[in-house]
Amino acid sequence: xxxxxxxxxxxxxxxxxxxxxxxxxxxxxxxxxxxxxxxxxxxxxxxxxxxxxxxxxxxxxxxxxxxxxxxxxxxxxxxxxxxxxxxxxxxxxxxxxxxxxxxxxxxxxxxxxxxxxxxxxxxxxxxxxxxxxxxxxxxxxxxxxxxxxxxxxxxxxxxxxxxxxxxxxxxxxxxxxxxxxxxxxxxxxxxxxxxxxxxxxx
Amino acid sequence: xxxxxxxxxxxxxxxxxxxxxxxxxxxxxxxxxxxxxxxxxxxxxxxxxxxxxxxxxxxxxxxxxxxxxxxxxxxxxxxxxxxxxxxxxxxxxxxxxxxxxxxxxxxxxxxxxxxxxxxxxxxxxxxxxxxxxxxxxxxxxxxxxxxxxxxxxxxxxxxxxxxxxxxxxxxxxxxxxxxxxxxxxxxxxxxxxxxxxxxxxx
DNA sequence: GCGCAGACCGAACACGCGTTCGGCAGGAGG
DNA sequence: CCTCCTGCCGAACGCGTGTTCGGTCTGCGC
Numbered sequence: 301x302x303x304x305x306x307x308x309x310x311x312x313x314x315x316x317x318x319x320x321x322x323x324x325x326x327x328x329x330x331x332x333x334x335x336x337x338x339x340x341x342x343x344x345x346x347x348x349x350x351x352x353x354x355x356x357x358x359x360x361x362x363x364x365x366x367x368x369x370x371x372x373x374x375x376x377x378x379x380x381x382x383x384x385x386x387x388x389x390x391x392x393x394x395x396x397x398x399x400x401x402x403x404x405x406x407x408x409x410x411x412x413x414x415x416x417x418x419x420x421x422x423x424x425x426x427x428x429x430x431x432x433x434x435x436x437x438x439x440x441x442x443x444x445x446x447x448x449x450x451x452x453x454x455x456x457x458x459x460x461x462x463x464x465x466x467x468x469x470x471x472x473x474x475x476x477x478x479x480x481x482x483x484x485x486x487x488x489x490x491x492x493x494x495x496x497x498x499x500x501x502x
Numbered sequence: 503x504x505x506x507x508x509x510x511x512x513x514x515x516x517x518x519x520x521x522x523x524x525x526x527x528x529x530x531x532x533x534x535x536x537x538x539x540x541x542x543x544x545x546x547x548x549x550x551x552x553x554x555x556x557x558x559x560x561x562x563x564x565x566x567x568x569x570x571x572x573x574x575x576x577x578x579x580x581x582x583x584x585x586x587x588x589x590x591x592x593x594x595x596x597x598x599x600x601x602x603x604x605x606x607x608x609x610x611x612x613x614x615x616x617x618x619x620x621x622x623x624x625x626x627x628x629x630x631x632x633x634x635x636x637x638x639x640x641x642x643x644x645x646x647x648x649x650x651x652x653x654x655x656x657x658x659x660x661x662x663x664x665x666x667x668x669x670x671x672x673x674x675x676x677x678x679x680x681x682x683x684x685x686x687x688x689x690x691x692x693x694x695x696x697x698x699x700x701x702x703x704x
Numbered sequence: 705g706c707g708c709a710g711a712c713c714g715a716a717c718a719c720g721c722g723t724t725c726g727g728c729a730g731g732a733g734g
Numbered sequence: 735c736c737t738c739c740t741g742c743c744g745a746a747c748g749c750g751t752g753t754t755c756g757g758t759c760t761g762c763g764c
Contacts, residue, residue, distance in 0.1 A: 306711090324526040328752065340754080341712045349752065405607075439692045445680075448662070449689060452681065455661015456654045478647075479654065486688030487651060490641045508741090530722065542724080543742045551722065 310335045310345055315356045319398020323353060323406045354414045357407055360399035361421040364392050368428055378435035382484070385429060387476040389457045394472055404458055426450055436484075453483055512537045512547055517558045521600020525555055525608045556616045559609055562601035563623040566594050570630055580637035584686070587631060589678040591659045596674055606660055628652055638686075655685055 313334035317326045328349055332342040346352055371384035393400045407418050429450040437446065456479060481490070515537035519528045530551055534544040548554055573586040595602045609620050631652040639648060658681060683692070 322526070324524070327750080329750090338713045339752095340714075343753075344710090344712065433689065436689065438690060448677075448680075449684065451661050452658045452684060455658045457657070458661065459653050459657015460650070478650075482651065482654060482688070483684075484688050484690050486684070486686050486691065487635065487638065488640060488686050489688065529720075531720090540743050541722095542744075545723075546740090546742060 306335075306337075307345060310337070310342065310352075311355055311359060314352045315360070315396075315398050315402065318353060318356060318406065319401045323349075323402075323409050328352075350409075350411060350414070353402070353406060354410055354418070356399070357402060357410070357418050358421070360396065360403055361418060361425070363396070363399075364388070364403070365421060365425060365428075367392060368425070372428065378432055379480075379484070381432045382436060383476060383480045385432060386453075386457065386480050386483075387472065389454075390460065390472045390476050390479075393457075393460070426454065429453060456483065508537075508539075509547060512539070512544065512554075513557055513561060516554045517562070517598075517600050517604070520555060520558060520608065521603045525551075525604075525611050530554075552611075552613060552616070555604070555608060556612055556620070558601070559604060559612070559620050560623075562598065562605055563620060563627070565598070565601075566590070566605070567623060567627060567630075569594060570627070574630065580634060581682075581686070583634045584638060585678060585682045587634060588659065588682050588685075589674065591656075592662065592674045592678050592681075595659075595662070628656070631655060658685065 310331075314331050317331045317334050320326075321330070328342065329339050331352065332339045335342065346355075368385060368388045371388045372381050375381040375384045403422075407422065408415070410418060426447075430446055433446050433449055433453070441449070460475070460479070512533075516533050519533045519536050522528075523532070530544065531541050533554065534541045537544065548557075570587060570590045573590045574583050577583040577586045605624075609624065610617070612620060628649075632648055635648050635651055635655070643651070662677070662681070
Protein backbone atom coordinates (compact mmCIF):
# COMPACT_ATOMS: atom_id res chain seq x y z
CA UNK A 301 0.00 0.00 0.00
CA UNK A 302 2.91 2.30 0.63
CA UNK A 303 3.87 2.03 -3.00
CA UNK A 304 0.35 2.91 -4.05
CA UNK A 305 0.47 5.98 -1.82
CA UNK A 306 3.74 7.02 -3.43
CA UNK A 307 2.23 6.53 -6.85
CA UNK A 308 -0.78 8.58 -5.93
CA UNK A 309 1.41 11.34 -4.56
CA UNK A 310 3.43 11.36 -7.76
CA UNK A 311 0.30 11.77 -9.85
CA UNK A 312 -0.91 14.63 -7.65
CA UNK A 313 2.43 16.37 -7.90
CA UNK A 314 2.59 15.88 -11.65
CA UNK A 315 -0.95 17.20 -12.10
CA UNK A 316 -0.14 20.29 -10.09
CA UNK A 317 3.14 21.10 -11.74
CA UNK A 318 2.10 20.19 -15.28
CA UNK A 319 -1.07 22.20 -14.91
CA UNK A 320 0.56 25.28 -13.47
CA UNK A 321 3.56 25.44 -15.77
CA UNK A 322 2.50 23.56 -18.89
CA UNK A 323 4.14 20.46 -20.27
CA UNK A 324 7.27 21.92 -21.75
CA UNK A 325 8.03 24.43 -19.01
CA UNK A 326 7.50 21.86 -16.28
CA UNK A 327 10.69 19.96 -15.51
CA UNK A 328 10.84 16.44 -14.21
CA UNK A 329 13.10 17.72 -11.46
CA UNK A 330 10.34 20.04 -10.27
CA UNK A 331 7.77 17.26 -10.29
CA UNK A 332 10.13 15.03 -8.35
CA UNK A 333 10.68 17.74 -5.77
CA UNK A 334 6.93 18.29 -5.43
CA UNK A 335 6.51 14.55 -4.86
CA UNK A 336 9.28 14.49 -2.22
CA UNK A 337 11.48 12.31 -4.35
CA UNK A 338 14.84 12.64 -6.00
CA UNK A 339 15.07 12.82 -9.75
CA UNK A 340 16.29 9.26 -10.15
CA UNK A 341 13.82 8.09 -7.52
CA UNK A 342 10.95 9.35 -9.63
CA UNK A 343 12.28 7.38 -12.59
CA UNK A 344 11.93 4.29 -10.44
CA UNK A 345 8.16 4.62 -10.71
CA UNK A 346 7.68 6.18 -14.09
CA UNK A 347 9.17 5.51 -17.48
CA UNK A 348 9.45 9.09 -18.64
CA UNK A 349 7.89 12.50 -18.92
CA UNK A 350 5.26 11.65 -21.50
CA UNK A 351 4.07 8.71 -19.42
CA UNK A 352 3.59 11.16 -16.56
CA UNK A 353 1.47 13.36 -18.78
CA UNK A 354 -0.52 10.39 -19.98
CA UNK A 355 -1.22 9.09 -16.49
CA UNK A 356 -2.44 12.47 -15.28
CA UNK A 357 -4.55 13.00 -18.39
CA UNK A 358 -6.08 9.54 -18.25
CA UNK A 359 -7.00 9.80 -14.60
CA UNK A 360 -8.46 13.28 -15.03
CA UNK A 361 -10.61 12.24 -17.98
CA UNK A 362 -11.83 9.16 -16.12
CA UNK A 363 -12.83 11.34 -13.20
CA UNK A 364 -14.58 13.86 -15.41
CA UNK A 365 -16.47 11.22 -17.39
CA UNK A 366 -17.35 9.38 -14.19
CA UNK A 367 -18.71 12.53 -12.57
CA UNK A 368 -20.67 13.31 -15.69
CA UNK A 369 -22.24 9.88 -16.08
CA UNK A 370 -23.16 9.79 -12.40
CA UNK A 371 -24.87 13.17 -12.74
CA UNK A 372 -26.59 12.22 -15.98
CA UNK A 373 -27.99 9.04 -14.48
CA UNK A 374 -29.89 11.07 -11.90
CA UNK A 375 -31.32 13.56 -14.41
CA UNK A 376 -34.70 12.56 -15.80
CA UNK A 377 -35.20 15.08 -18.61
CA UNK A 378 -33.03 16.44 -21.39
CA UNK A 379 -33.05 19.89 -19.79
CA UNK A 380 -31.83 18.57 -16.47
CA UNK A 381 -29.22 16.52 -18.26
CA UNK A 382 -27.94 19.65 -19.96
CA UNK A 383 -27.81 21.40 -16.64
CA UNK A 384 -26.02 18.41 -15.16
CA UNK A 385 -23.37 18.52 -17.88
CA UNK A 386 -22.78 22.22 -17.38
CA UNK A 387 -22.67 21.82 -13.64
CA UNK A 388 -20.29 18.89 -13.76
CA UNK A 389 -17.99 20.65 -16.15
CA UNK A 390 -17.82 23.86 -14.13
CA UNK A 391 -17.51 21.95 -10.88
CA UNK A 392 -14.61 19.94 -12.22
CA UNK A 393 -13.01 23.10 -13.53
CA UNK A 394 -13.24 24.79 -10.16
CA UNK A 395 -12.13 21.78 -8.17
CA UNK A 396 -9.31 20.59 -10.42
CA UNK A 397 -8.20 23.66 -12.32
CA UNK A 398 -4.80 22.21 -13.13
CA UNK A 399 -6.29 19.01 -14.52
CA UNK A 400 -8.68 21.07 -16.61
CA UNK A 401 -5.83 23.08 -18.05
CA UNK A 402 -3.97 19.92 -18.95
CA UNK A 403 -7.04 18.46 -20.63
CA UNK A 404 -7.58 21.55 -22.74
CA UNK A 405 -4.02 22.60 -23.40
CA UNK A 406 -1.56 19.72 -23.30
CA UNK A 407 -3.32 16.63 -24.55
CA UNK A 408 -2.10 17.13 -28.12
CA UNK A 409 1.49 16.82 -26.98
CA UNK A 410 1.22 13.09 -26.36
CA UNK A 411 2.79 10.84 -28.95
CA UNK A 412 0.77 8.50 -30.96
CA UNK A 413 -0.09 5.30 -29.19
CA UNK A 414 -1.36 7.20 -26.17
CA UNK A 415 -2.70 10.24 -27.92
CA UNK A 416 -5.47 8.26 -29.55
CA UNK A 417 -6.41 6.74 -26.23
CA UNK A 418 -7.10 10.09 -24.61
CA UNK A 419 -8.60 11.42 -27.84
CA UNK A 420 -11.17 8.65 -27.56
CA UNK A 421 -12.08 9.68 -24.03
CA UNK A 422 -12.32 13.31 -25.07
CA UNK A 423 -14.61 12.30 -27.90
CA UNK A 424 -16.73 10.26 -25.54
CA UNK A 425 -17.25 13.43 -23.55
CA UNK A 426 -18.29 15.38 -26.63
CA UNK A 427 -20.67 12.56 -27.52
CA UNK A 428 -22.47 12.97 -24.18
CA UNK A 429 -23.06 16.62 -25.02
CA UNK A 430 -24.12 15.84 -28.54
CA UNK A 431 -26.60 13.24 -27.31
CA UNK A 432 -28.20 15.73 -24.97
CA UNK A 433 -28.50 18.36 -27.67
CA UNK A 434 -30.02 15.83 -30.00
CA UNK A 435 -32.73 15.12 -27.44
CA UNK A 436 -33.23 18.83 -26.92
CA UNK A 437 -33.44 19.66 -30.61
CA UNK A 438 -36.87 20.61 -31.86
CA UNK A 439 -35.92 21.52 -35.40
CA UNK A 440 -34.45 18.37 -36.89
CA UNK A 441 -30.91 19.68 -37.04
CA UNK A 442 -28.30 17.64 -38.87
CA UNK A 443 -25.49 15.84 -37.11
CA UNK A 444 -23.03 18.48 -38.24
CA UNK A 445 -25.17 21.28 -36.87
CA UNK A 446 -25.61 19.48 -33.58
CA UNK A 447 -21.90 18.82 -33.36
CA UNK A 448 -21.00 22.43 -33.94
CA UNK A 449 -23.58 23.52 -31.37
CA UNK A 450 -21.95 21.09 -28.94
CA UNK A 451 -18.58 22.62 -29.60
CA UNK A 452 -20.05 26.06 -29.08
CA UNK A 453 -21.40 24.96 -25.73
CA UNK A 454 -18.13 23.38 -24.63
CA UNK A 455 -16.28 26.46 -25.83
CA UNK A 456 -18.45 28.59 -23.57
CA UNK A 457 -17.73 26.35 -20.63
CA UNK A 458 -13.99 26.35 -21.19
CA UNK A 459 -14.05 30.09 -21.67
CA UNK A 460 -15.39 30.42 -18.15
CA UNK A 461 -13.32 27.78 -16.49
CA UNK A 462 -10.15 29.13 -18.01
CA UNK A 463 -9.69 32.20 -15.89
CA UNK A 464 -11.27 33.34 -12.65
CA UNK A 465 -13.68 35.86 -14.11
CA UNK A 466 -16.29 36.05 -11.46
CA UNK A 467 -15.28 33.30 -9.14
CA UNK A 468 -15.36 35.85 -6.37
CA UNK A 469 -19.07 36.14 -5.76
CA UNK A 470 -20.64 33.40 -7.80
CA UNK A 471 -20.79 29.72 -6.96
CA UNK A 472 -20.83 27.04 -9.65
CA UNK A 473 -24.47 26.14 -9.08
CA UNK A 474 -25.86 29.57 -9.92
CA UNK A 475 -23.33 29.99 -12.67
CA UNK A 476 -24.39 26.71 -14.27
CA UNK A 477 -28.03 27.76 -14.29
CA UNK A 478 -27.11 31.06 -15.84
CA UNK A 479 -25.08 29.43 -18.57
CA UNK A 480 -27.81 26.91 -19.28
CA UNK A 481 -30.40 29.67 -19.58
CA UNK A 482 -28.25 31.64 -21.95
CA UNK A 483 -27.52 28.62 -24.09
CA UNK A 484 -31.13 27.41 -24.26
CA UNK A 485 -33.02 30.68 -24.53
CA UNK A 486 -30.42 33.11 -25.77
CA UNK A 487 -29.08 36.42 -24.64
CA UNK A 488 -32.21 38.38 -25.54
CA UNK A 489 -34.52 36.31 -23.37
CA UNK A 490 -34.14 36.05 -19.68
CA UNK A 491 -35.52 33.07 -17.82
CA UNK A 492 -33.85 32.69 -14.47
CA UNK A 493 -34.86 29.11 -13.81
CA UNK A 494 -33.90 26.73 -16.57
CA UNK A 495 -35.55 23.71 -15.08
CA UNK A 496 -38.97 24.75 -13.83
CA UNK A 497 -39.06 22.59 -10.75
CA UNK A 498 -36.20 20.17 -11.01
CA UNK A 499 -34.03 21.51 -8.22
CA UNK A 500 -33.18 19.23 -5.37
CA UNK A 501 -31.19 20.49 -2.40
CA UNK A 502 -28.27 18.53 -1.07
CA UNK B 503 13.16 49.39 -48.06
CA UNK B 504 14.97 46.10 -48.29
CA UNK B 505 15.38 46.19 -44.58
CA UNK B 506 11.64 46.65 -44.13
CA UNK B 507 10.99 43.65 -46.35
CA UNK B 508 13.37 41.58 -44.28
CA UNK B 509 11.65 42.71 -41.13
CA UNK B 510 8.26 41.82 -42.51
CA UNK B 511 9.50 38.40 -43.55
CA UNK B 512 10.88 37.80 -40.09
CA UNK B 513 7.54 38.62 -38.50
CA UNK B 514 5.73 36.30 -40.90
CA UNK B 515 8.14 33.49 -40.16
CA UNK B 516 7.91 34.06 -36.43
CA UNK B 517 4.11 34.09 -36.53
CA UNK B 518 4.04 30.84 -38.42
CA UNK B 519 6.53 28.97 -36.30
CA UNK B 520 5.38 30.36 -32.95
CA UNK B 521 1.78 29.60 -33.80
CA UNK B 522 2.40 26.07 -35.01
CA UNK B 523 4.76 24.94 -32.28
CA UNK B 524 4.01 27.22 -29.34
CA UNK B 525 6.43 29.60 -27.71
CA UNK B 526 8.58 27.17 -25.79
CA UNK B 527 8.78 24.45 -28.42
CA UNK B 528 9.62 26.92 -31.16
CA UNK B 529 13.34 27.54 -31.43
CA UNK B 530 14.92 30.72 -32.66
CA UNK B 531 16.95 28.60 -35.04
CA UNK B 532 13.75 27.37 -36.66
CA UNK B 533 12.38 30.87 -36.99
CA UNK B 534 15.66 32.03 -38.53
CA UNK B 535 15.55 29.17 -41.02
CA UNK B 536 11.96 30.00 -41.94
CA UNK B 537 12.98 33.62 -42.53
CA UNK B 538 15.95 32.59 -44.72
CA UNK B 539 18.44 33.94 -42.26
CA UNK B 540 21.17 32.50 -40.14
CA UNK B 541 20.78 32.38 -36.40
CA UNK B 542 23.13 35.30 -35.78
CA UNK B 543 21.64 37.15 -38.72
CA UNK B 544 18.25 37.09 -37.08
CA UNK B 545 19.74 38.61 -33.94
CA UNK B 546 20.85 41.51 -36.08
CA UNK B 547 17.19 42.54 -36.38
CA UNK B 548 15.72 41.39 -33.12
CA UNK B 549 16.85 41.65 -29.54
CA UNK B 550 15.65 38.24 -28.39
CA UNK B 551 12.94 35.63 -28.40
CA UNK B 552 10.45 37.47 -26.23
CA UNK B 553 10.70 40.54 -28.42
CA UNK B 554 9.81 38.32 -31.36
CA UNK B 555 6.73 37.10 -29.51
CA UNK B 556 5.78 40.63 -28.59
CA UNK B 557 6.13 41.94 -32.12
CA UNK B 558 3.95 39.18 -33.53
CA UNK B 559 1.37 39.55 -30.79
CA UNK B 560 1.23 43.31 -31.11
CA UNK B 561 0.82 43.25 -34.86
CA UNK B 562 -1.85 40.56 -34.71
CA UNK B 563 -3.88 42.41 -32.10
CA UNK B 564 -3.64 45.63 -34.07
CA UNK B 565 -4.91 43.85 -37.15
CA UNK B 566 -7.74 42.21 -35.26
CA UNK B 567 -8.82 45.42 -33.55
CA UNK B 568 -8.52 47.33 -36.81
CA UNK B 569 -10.66 44.81 -38.67
CA UNK B 570 -13.20 44.90 -35.90
CA UNK B 571 -13.48 48.67 -35.69
CA UNK B 572 -13.74 48.95 -39.44
CA UNK B 573 -16.58 46.42 -39.47
CA UNK B 574 -18.31 48.03 -36.50
CA UNK B 575 -18.23 51.45 -38.14
CA UNK B 576 -20.33 50.12 -40.99
CA UNK B 577 -22.90 48.40 -38.79
CA UNK B 578 -25.87 50.60 -37.89
CA UNK B 579 -27.66 48.52 -35.25
CA UNK B 580 -26.58 46.58 -32.21
CA UNK B 581 -27.58 43.32 -33.86
CA UNK B 582 -25.48 43.99 -36.93
CA UNK B 583 -22.61 45.04 -34.71
CA UNK B 584 -22.80 41.73 -32.89
CA UNK B 585 -22.81 39.93 -36.19
CA UNK B 586 -19.87 42.02 -37.32
CA UNK B 587 -17.87 41.09 -34.24
CA UNK B 588 -18.58 37.40 -34.71
CA UNK B 589 -17.77 37.59 -38.39
CA UNK B 590 -14.55 39.47 -37.85
CA UNK B 591 -13.42 37.10 -35.15
CA UNK B 592 -14.12 33.97 -37.17
CA UNK B 593 -12.67 35.51 -40.30
CA UNK B 594 -9.48 36.41 -38.51
CA UNK B 595 -9.34 32.94 -37.03
CA UNK B 596 -9.64 31.31 -40.42
CA UNK B 597 -7.24 33.64 -42.15
CA UNK B 598 -4.57 33.83 -39.48
CA UNK B 599 -4.94 30.65 -37.49
CA UNK B 600 -1.40 30.83 -36.13
CA UNK B 601 -1.81 34.41 -34.96
CA UNK B 602 -5.07 33.43 -33.28
CA UNK B 603 -3.37 30.60 -31.45
CA UNK B 604 -0.65 32.93 -30.22
CA UNK B 605 -3.21 35.45 -29.01
CA UNK B 606 -5.12 32.84 -27.07
CA UNK B 607 -2.32 30.64 -25.87
CA UNK B 608 0.99 32.43 -25.56
CA UNK B 609 0.30 36.00 -24.55
CA UNK B 610 0.71 35.25 -20.85
CA UNK B 611 4.30 34.21 -21.42
CA UNK B 612 5.48 37.76 -22.04
CA UNK B 613 7.35 39.42 -19.21
CA UNK B 614 6.06 42.42 -17.50
CA UNK B 615 6.65 45.63 -19.34
CA UNK B 616 5.24 44.16 -22.54
CA UNK B 617 2.65 41.87 -21.06
CA UNK B 618 0.57 44.78 -19.82
CA UNK B 619 0.73 46.38 -23.22
CA UNK B 620 -0.88 43.43 -24.99
CA UNK B 621 -3.20 42.86 -22.03
CA UNK B 622 -4.54 46.35 -22.66
CA UNK B 623 -5.23 45.55 -26.30
CA UNK B 624 -6.89 42.31 -25.37
CA UNK B 625 -9.06 44.16 -22.91
CA UNK B 626 -9.94 46.73 -25.51
CA UNK B 627 -11.27 43.88 -27.62
CA UNK B 628 -13.37 42.54 -24.78
CA UNK B 629 -14.69 46.05 -24.21
CA UNK B 630 -16.00 46.18 -27.77
CA UNK B 631 -17.97 43.01 -27.10
CA UNK B 632 -19.20 44.24 -23.77
CA UNK B 633 -20.39 47.50 -25.30
CA UNK B 634 -22.40 45.64 -27.91
CA UNK B 635 -24.01 43.39 -25.34
CA UNK B 636 -24.85 46.40 -23.20
CA UNK B 637 -26.72 47.92 -26.14
CA UNK B 638 -28.43 44.63 -26.79
CA UNK B 639 -29.47 44.04 -23.20
CA UNK B 640 -33.18 44.39 -22.49
CA UNK B 641 -33.14 43.34 -18.88
CA UNK B 642 -30.90 45.82 -17.12
CA UNK B 643 -28.10 43.36 -16.48
CA UNK B 644 -25.25 44.41 -14.23
CA UNK B 645 -21.75 45.05 -15.51
CA UNK B 646 -20.59 41.73 -14.06
CA UNK B 647 -23.35 39.83 -15.79
CA UNK B 648 -22.63 41.55 -19.08
CA UNK B 649 -18.93 40.84 -18.72
CA UNK B 650 -19.49 37.16 -18.07
CA UNK B 651 -21.86 36.98 -21.03
CA UNK B 652 -19.14 38.58 -23.14
CA UNK B 653 -16.68 35.98 -22.00
CA UNK B 654 -19.18 33.27 -22.79
CA UNK B 655 -19.53 34.64 -26.30
CA UNK B 656 -15.80 34.92 -26.85
CA UNK B 657 -15.37 31.44 -25.44
CA UNK B 658 -17.81 30.13 -28.04
CA UNK B 659 -15.90 31.84 -30.79
CA UNK B 660 -12.54 30.54 -29.67
CA UNK B 661 -14.00 27.09 -29.28
CA UNK B 662 -14.83 27.11 -32.96
CA UNK B 663 -11.75 28.83 -34.25
CA UNK B 664 -9.48 26.52 -32.33
CA UNK B 665 -9.78 23.43 -34.45
CA UNK B 666 -11.18 22.79 -37.92
CA UNK B 667 -14.48 21.28 -36.88
CA UNK B 668 -16.58 21.96 -39.86
CA UNK B 669 -14.38 24.11 -41.99
CA UNK B 670 -14.96 21.63 -44.76
CA UNK B 671 -18.42 22.64 -45.89
CA UNK B 672 -19.17 25.84 -44.06
CA UNK B 673 -17.87 29.28 -44.82
CA UNK B 674 -17.34 31.91 -42.14
CA UNK B 675 -20.29 34.01 -43.27
CA UNK B 676 -22.93 31.34 -42.71
CA UNK B 677 -21.17 30.17 -39.60
CA UNK B 678 -21.20 33.66 -38.13
CA UNK B 679 -24.94 34.00 -38.69
CA UNK B 680 -25.52 30.64 -37.07
CA UNK B 681 -23.45 31.54 -34.03
CA UNK B 682 -25.18 34.89 -33.69
CA UNK B 683 -28.60 33.27 -33.87
CA UNK B 684 -27.69 30.73 -31.24
CA UNK B 685 -26.26 33.34 -28.95
CA UNK B 686 -29.17 35.77 -29.30
CA UNK B 687 -32.13 33.41 -29.41
CA UNK B 688 -30.81 30.25 -27.84
CA UNK B 689 -30.58 26.66 -28.87
CA UNK B 690 -34.29 25.97 -28.52
CA UNK B 691 -35.36 28.68 -30.93
CA UNK B 692 -34.33 28.72 -34.50
CA UNK B 693 -34.22 31.91 -36.45
CA UNK B 694 -32.05 31.52 -39.49
CA UNK B 695 -31.56 35.18 -40.27
CA UNK B 696 -30.28 37.16 -37.34
CA UNK B 697 -30.43 40.49 -39.08
CA UNK B 698 -33.69 40.69 -40.98
CA UNK B 699 -32.49 42.66 -43.96
CA UNK B 700 -29.02 43.94 -43.22
CA UNK B 701 -27.09 41.79 -45.68
CA UNK B 702 -24.97 43.42 -48.30
CA UNK B 703 -23.13 41.36 -50.88
CA UNK B 704 -19.46 41.94 -51.66
C1' DG C 705 24.18 -14.75 9.22
C1' DC C 706 23.42 -14.40 4.11
C1' DG C 707 21.76 -13.02 0.08
C1' DC C 708 18.56 -11.01 -2.62
C1' DA C 709 15.15 -7.75 -4.22
C1' DG C 710 13.16 -3.49 -4.26
C1' DA C 711 13.14 1.56 -2.96
C1' DC C 712 15.82 5.24 -3.55
C1' DC C 713 19.68 8.51 -4.61
C1' DG C 714 24.21 11.30 -6.48
C1' DA C 715 26.45 12.12 -10.35
C1' DA C 716 26.98 12.20 -14.76
C1' DC C 717 25.96 12.21 -20.09
C1' DA C 718 24.30 13.99 -24.34
C1' DC C 719 21.73 17.28 -26.32
C1' DG C 720 19.21 21.48 -27.63
C1' DC C 721 18.48 25.85 -26.30
C1' DG C 722 19.06 31.37 -26.19
C1' DT C 723 22.53 34.32 -26.66
C1' DT C 724 27.11 36.49 -27.90
C1' DC C 725 31.51 37.36 -30.14
C1' DG C 726 34.69 38.09 -33.80
C1' DG C 727 34.87 38.45 -38.38
C1' DC C 728 33.82 38.90 -43.60
C1' DA C 729 31.80 41.05 -47.76
C1' DG C 730 30.74 45.22 -50.14
C1' DG C 731 29.20 49.70 -50.99
C1' DA C 732 29.71 54.83 -49.65
C1' DG C 733 32.50 58.86 -48.42
C1' DG C 734 36.81 61.11 -48.23
C1' DC D 735 43.44 53.68 -51.71
C1' DC D 736 41.81 53.69 -47.13
C1' DT D 737 38.15 53.62 -43.78
C1' DC D 738 33.91 53.16 -41.92
C1' DC D 739 29.39 51.24 -41.57
C1' DT D 740 25.75 48.01 -42.36
C1' DG D 741 24.00 43.32 -43.34
C1' DC D 742 25.09 39.03 -42.26
C1' DC D 743 27.36 34.68 -40.74
C1' DG D 744 30.20 30.44 -38.29
C1' DA D 745 31.39 29.03 -34.14
C1' DA D 746 31.23 28.89 -29.70
C1' DC D 747 29.62 29.49 -24.48
C1' DG D 748 26.76 28.43 -20.60
C1' DC D 749 22.90 26.44 -19.06
C1' DG D 750 18.89 23.53 -18.27
C1' DT D 751 16.89 19.59 -19.83
C1' DG D 752 15.37 14.27 -20.07
C1' DT D 753 17.45 10.25 -19.20
C1' DT D 754 20.72 6.61 -17.40
C1' DC D 755 24.16 4.23 -14.61
C1' DG D 756 26.16 2.58 -10.55
C1' DG D 757 25.61 2.40 -6.07
C1' DT D 758 23.71 2.37 -1.05
C1' DC D 759 20.41 1.40 2.15
C1' DT D 760 16.60 -1.53 4.36
C1' DG D 761 13.76 -5.36 5.20
C1' DC D 762 12.47 -10.08 4.36
C1' DG D 763 12.98 -15.22 3.25
C1' DC D 764 15.97 -19.04 4.40
